[in-house]
Amino acid sequence: MTTLVLDHPELLARTAIEASMAVKGEASTETSIGRPHRLRFHYGFNQHRLNDEDQDLLRQHAHWLKHNPGACLHIHGHADVFGVGEYNEFLSRLRASxxxxxMIFEGARENQILTSGWGSARPLARPEDHAANRRLELEYLNVDMARAL
Structure with a gap:
């Protein structure tokens, strides 16, 4: 006999809900789609809109959030070191918003999404690697972490 031990709160809660629904004979509200794996997106110089392919991936994240109402997402906007610090902070906030x-337009709930604009304060690579630092990062949080923010 094999015993499965879940040490992940979200998986444990989801499994308990699904088991409860199975006992009651109800269908699961979860969709069969998985959460998209790509969590980092890059921008061109002085841009705040992603290309069409990247926007499609964000739509997939929104679709996943729509079907997983307990999930929370923190969107981090970043900028390179070109320009004045205040403008870079504005641009990074604009990217995140x-x-x-x-994502909200595509069905994610507003209360599932947090945004932050970091300007050039948190480079991914060396500050000289401008293209790598012009980015958007998605960070999925569990419910307790989201409430703490």
């Missing part, structure tokens, strides 16, 4: 608006 644009992504959030697209």
């Amino acid at each position: 644009s992504a959030a608006k697209l």
Whole structure:
């Protein structure tokens, strides 16, 4: 006999709900789609809109959030070191809020999404690697972490 031990709160809760629904004979509300794996997106110089392919991936994330109402997402916008610090902070916030608006338009709930704009304060690579630092990062949070923010 094999025993499955779940040490992940979200998986444990989902399994308990599904088991409860199975006992009651109800269908699961979960869809068979998995969460998209890509969590980092890059921008061109001085841009705040992603290309069509990246926007499609954000739509997939929104679709997953729509069907997983207990999930929370923190969207981090970043900029390179070109320009004045205040403008880079504005641009990074604009990147994060644009992504959030697209995802809400596609069905994600507003209370599932947090946004932050970091300007050039948190480079991914060396500051000289400008293209790598112009980015958007998605971070999925469990419910307790989201409430703490």
